[in-house]
Amino acid sequence: MAETEKKGARSLGFEPYAIAQDEEYMNADQEEHFRGLLLEWKRQLMEEVDRTVHHMQDEATNFPDPNDRATQESEFSLELRTRDRERKLIRKIDEALERIDDHDYGYCEACGVEIGVRRLEARPTATLCIDCKTLDEIREKQRG
Template sequence: MSTQEKKQTVQAVGDFTPYEAGKGEEYMSDDMRAHFVSILNKWKQDLMKEVDRTVDHMKEEAANFADPADRASQEEEFALELRNRDRERKLIKKIDKTLQLIQDKDYGWCEDCGVEIGVRRLEARPTADKCFDCKNLAEIKEKQVGKA
């Protein structure tokens, strides 16, 4: 997970009360799904505010500098912001996909092995679609392929 993703996860996870399942409550009950819908919608709203902030910032800061070094610095700053917003745009799509999974009652189970992902893992990374073991295995495989 990149530093940006970790920062975004902290933003998403920082403003909620951890879910406490009731005695005998089944995994991914209506209340549990509502908890994650709330987290995901808040996260999406925060990301959308960032997009608006970036647009406003770029409009306010746009200037034609006579000095080529100043112009290059500004263009580099804008390029970095746009790259970050592109990552956030992709994350918003993933949040929308996750919200659809919740609506379809398919949320919370590993897409590879079918076991419960777990409430705490989902609170840490609400868009997680793999259990810890499958995600760990996928990362190991990715590292091996990357070195080849």
């Protein structure tokens, strides 16, 4: 197993799932593993949102110097863009949690094959298998 695959789950405080021989794909144990991983990721993102709000409230100062004001506005703008990306990620996490509840999690939306435990640990919100994702990226490049 590649070190980057291990890092995905470990960065969220999880050990990679130990797949037993002849274990059924996306059984209750695997679903629970990914539910915990997704909920922890969402919790961490929500903490970042709270920190940003507090930081912006605490740091909001009306500097008399236009350069200082511009610097602060740039920093706030960057933080808000980051939080917007995280807000979209939280939505994807919620959608993944719904797929777990519906027992559809871990299967490619395009072709229906198993996405794979290791790919899901690296990218828990994945909705496409690696082959369909590769084709999708090729098509995207061709469109410009």
